[in-house]
Amino acid sequence: MMATKTSATLNPETHLLLDQPLLRLPHEVLRKIFKTSQKYVEQDAKRITDLAKDAASKSDSPEASLATLNTMITRIQGLKRKMETLHEDEKAVHLQSRKRTTHLNDLYSLSSLLEDGYGRWSKVRLDRLLVDYMLRNGYSESAKKLAQEKDIEGLVDVDVFLQCWSIEESLRKKSTVECLAWCQDNKNALKKIKSTLEFELRLQQYIELVRARKLSDAVSYARKHLSGNFDTHKDDFHRASCMLAFPPERPGPYKDLYAESRWDHLVKTFVATHHNLYNIPQGPLLHVALSAGLSALKTPSCHSALQSRSNTASTVTSLCPICSMELNNLAIHVPYGHHTTSWVEHDLVVLPNGRVYGTKRLEDLASKLGLEAGRIKDPITGEEWDSIEVRKVFIS
Amino acid sequence: MDAIEKELDRLTGKANLSKSIKDIDACLELLMAARSTIETDPSSAASTLSSLEGQLKTGFDKTNDSLKEVYGGLNKYGKALDKKFKPVNMSDYDVLSSHQPLIDRAIAMHFLREGNFDIADTFISEAKLSESVPPSLETEFRDMYRIREALRMRNLAPAIEWAASKREQLEARGSNLEFELHRLQYVVLLFGGEEGGAIKALEYSRREFVPFQQKYLGEISQLAGALLWQQKMASSPYAELLNSESSWEAVIDSFTSEFCSLLRLSAESPLYVATTAGAIALPTLLKMTSIMKEKKTEWTSQNELPVEIPLPDKYKFHSIFVCPVSKEQTTDSNPPMMIPCGHVLAKDSLNKLSRSGNRFKCPYCPADSLPKDAREIYL
Numbered sequence: 001m002m003a004t005k006t007s008a009t010l011n012p013e014t015h016l017l018l019d020q021p022l023l024r025l026p027h028e029v030l031r032k033i034f035k036t037s038q039k040y041v042e043q044d045a046k047r048i049t050d051l052a053k054d055a056a057s058k059s060d061s062p063e064a065s066l067a068t069l070n071t072m073i074t075r076i077q078g079l080k081r082k083m084e085t086l087h088e089d090e091k092a093v094h095l096q097s098r099k100r101t102t103h104l105n106d107l108y109s110l111s112s113l114l115e116d117g118y119g120r121w122s123k124v125r126l127d128r129l130l131v132d133y134m135l136r137n138g139y140s141e142s143a144k145k146l147a148q149e150k151d152i153e154g155l156v157d158v159d160v161f162l163q164c165w166s167i168e169e170s171l172r173k174k175s176t177v178e179c180l181a182w183c184q185d186n187k188n189a190l191k192k193i194k195s196t197l198e199f200e201l202r203l204q205q206y207i208e209l210v211r212a213r214k215l216s217d218a219v220s221y222a223r224k225h226l227s228g229n230f231d232t233h234k235d236d237f238h239r240a241s242c243m244l245a246f247p248p249e250r251p252g253p254y255k256d257l258y259a260e261s262r263w264d265h266l267v268k269t270f271v272a273t274h275h276n277l278y279n280i281p282q283g284p285l286l287h288v289a290l291s292a293g294l295s296a297l298k299t300p301s302c303h304s305a306l307q308s309r310s311n312t313a314s315t316v317t318s319l320c321p322i323c324s325m326e327l328n329n330l331a332i333h334v335p336y337g338h339h340t341t342s343w344v345e346h347d348l349v350v351l352p353n354g355r356v357y358g359t360k361r362l363e364d365l366a367s368k369l370g371l372e373a374g375r376i377k378d379p380i381t382g383e384e385w386d387s388i389e390v391r392k393v394f395i396s
Numbered sequence: 397m398d399a400i401e402k403e404l405d406r407l408t409g410k411a412n413l414s415k416s417i418k419d420i421d422a423c424l425e426l427l428m429a430a431r432s433t434i435e436t437d438p439s440s441a442a443s444t445l446s447s448l449e450g451q452l453k454t455g456f457d458k459t460n461d462s463l464k465e466v467y468g469g470l471n472k473y474g475k476a477l478d479k480k481f482k483p484v485n486m487s488d489y490d491v492l493s494s495h496q497p498l499i500d501r502a503i504a505m506h507f508l509r510e511g512n513f514d515i516a517d518t519f520i521s522e523a524k525l526s527e528s529v530p531p532s533l534e535t536e537f538r539d540m541y542r543i544r545e546a547l548r549m550r551n552l553a554p555a556i557e558w559a560a561s562k563r564e565q566l567e568a569r570g571s572n573l574e575f576e577l578h579r580l581q582y583v584v585l586l587f588g589g590e591e592g593g594a595i596k597a598l599e600y601s602r603r604e605f606v607p608f609q610q611k612y613l614g615e616i617s618q619l620a621g622a623l624l625w626q627q628k629m630a631s632s633p634y635a636e637l638l639n640s641e642s643s644w645e646a647v648i649d650s651f652t653s654e655f656c657s658l659l660r661l662s663a664e665s666p667l668y669v670a671t672t673a674g675a676i677a678l679p680t681l682l683k684m685t686s687i688m689k690e691k692k693t694e695w696t697s698q699n700e701l702p703v704e705i706p707l708p709d710k711y712k713f714h715s716i717f718v719c720p721v722s723k724e725q726t727t728d729s730n731p732p733m734m735i736p737c738g739h740v741l742a743k744d745s746l747n748k749l750s751r752s753g754n755r756f757k758c759p760y761c762p763a764d765s766l767p768k769d770a771r772e773i774y775l
Binding site for chain 2: 014333
């Protein structure tokens with residue numbers, strides 16, 4: 001009994017491994033909002049104080065001074081509007097974070113994995129993980145619908161992922177415009193993590209020009225966009241210059257630069273960079289939860305070649321989830337759970353066909369089926385015997 | 397969580413952009429005031445402008461200070477998050493990334509069985525699953541939810557009709573769902589408060605109980621006895637069966653379970669059970685990985701997890717036999733063997749004990765036996 005007790009204990013402290021992104025992502029969004037506001041204030045404050053300085057130093061006519069003042073007022077009103085918009089965004093993220101801490105706190109009010117409350121919480125978690133999985137795979141409509149129907153819109157990050165997906169799609173269509181705009185948007189953050197994404201996008205753009213044999217355009221593009229990174233990308237730079245001499249039909253040593261697969265690589269680099277900036281896991285957490293769960297539940301019986309082995313213990317009437325059609329093929333790819341003690345029914349007996357059951361289960365079945373007294377039936381194979389033919393089995 | 401909430405309070409309370417907006421507003425006021433001063437007295441333009449420069453600078457300095465407070469708040473919040481959520485590398489546990497079609501299919505089936513048909517449709521078309529998810533499944537589950545809905549409204553007819561159509565399969569499973577439904581219907585008629593309930597119940601039992609007479613004779617005669625209780629519904633032993641919400645819930649559950657079993661599906665969504673078990677298992681798995689990384693060891697068996705995951709009993713669906721000698725779980729290639737004294741060992745252990753077919757002593761009792769007398773059992 002002790003074992004049962006401890007294995008049902010819920011420890012919220014360690015249980016929240018899958019839930020980090022729930023708060024991490026909004027935190028990054030808040031930081032981004034802050035950075036933007038800082039930039040706005042810096043730019044506009046400088047412009048306005050410059051104007052003030054200018055106006056103070058030269059003695060313009062009152063009309064001209066008023067005109068300058070009006071420019072300053074328009075400017076600062078613009079700043080105020082921009083800041084107010086950011087503040088609205090900020091408030092929305094605060095509200096969202098609050099919903100999330102409340103959701104996480106709900107777990108702290110539970111103490112057992114067997115409580116109904118835990119089941120409900122875990123259902124919400126599954127829906128969250130599903131929305132995350134769908135968004136990462138571009139199933140946007142399903143994700144939105146699920147979030148809406150389950151009323152968990154505050155707990156999922158549809159917008160961030162939608163933006164990410166639309167940039168991925170544009171890269172797949174071989175357009176770098178959207179992704180370059182995103183790089184521009186996140187310039188400082190990218191610099192901080194020494195991302196090479198922008199360089200690689202520019203390089204690709206250059207390669208496309210070379211591929212189209214617009215060589216002079218390519219050279220001027222390289223001058224404008226690539227030469228600035230010469231120090232950090234010497235090799236790339238050299239190879240990029242040399243490839244001019246090799247047309248795509250005879251790529252020589254520059255096959256890799258002409259390769260279509262470079263676009264896939266760009267998509268991967270972008271997604272990795274994006275998730276890195278938002279501090280979210282690189283892959284869907286559904287994979288992590290499922291891999292762990294499939295293993296924990298899987299037993300050697302689940303993929304036994306002998307159909308007769310797919311026996312379920314009598315304590316559960318339902319089919320095992322790993323044996324169920326939904327997950328059976330998927331579970332082939334994970335190891336099965338480790339056990340140090342046997343887990344069997346009480347009062348085991350073996351039938352003449354070698355199959356082992358608990359006595360109570362056989363008795364229950366016999367009475368449910370209305371068998372004659374002293375007869376028993378194999379619950380799985382349906383064979384019938386006299387109960388004197390069964391033998392006791394001892395499992396230590 | 398308290399520390400995180402406290403820092404979040406700071407963000408919503410003070411460390412947000414509202415303060416800097418006020419500061420900017422103050423600067424705007426300064427500019428407006430300067431404009432009206434110059435408008436009313438154009439000669440003051442020069443002096444107004446020269447003092448304006450300093451005032452604006454102070455104003456913007458204040459704005460920047462307010463922004464710094466936001467920055468500080470965000471940093472503290474970030475630190476609280478770091479403290480609570482240790483960075484973990486979970487990519488080690490993702491062995492499924494190359495199996496997206498299988499995961500997609502499992503998700504679609506999850507929505508169908510949960511009765512989220514709208515989402516399921518959208519998902520199936522978005523993930524292009526129409527080939528891998530049998531369309532009959534939706535029909536089946538729609539039927540299941542129709543019957544469940546009727547049961548919820550306390551209408552047993554659709555469930556009884558379904559159970560009758562599946563009588564053979566249900567009986568083979570040892571299920572007495574059909575009889576249970578009839579019994580409930582009888583009680584409903586008898587005590588439901590309708591005019592002539594007793595007559596109706598009697599007619600019902602004559603009509604419907606016939607096929608069950610042999611098997612459930614005792615039960616049926618008890619039900620007949622219930623006719624006598626009709627006037628005293630409240631004190632009848634059937635009152636509870638009829639009125640309690642939980643007995644109806646139990647009927648709905650047992651119907652669902654039987655329905656899914658006949659489709660060879662588990663009663664609860666496997667996706668739900670597996671992700672929940674996964675969340676329970678993760679702390680143990682992560683701890684193990686970090687220990688193994690420290691000790692630079694590898695798993696000895698790729699087929700089996702290196703550590704036991706403590707799952708509640710309701711997550712145990714199969715019998716598990718761990719050989720008392722080798723401490724290994726039995727498998728197809730190393731099945732459990734029962735020796736004549738009734739004790740069970742794994743086949744490999746048996747072979748080791750007996751050394752080339754010789755007589756050996758049972759590790760658990762004084763009996764000795766020949767390996768050829770051991771027989772494979774199916775747990």
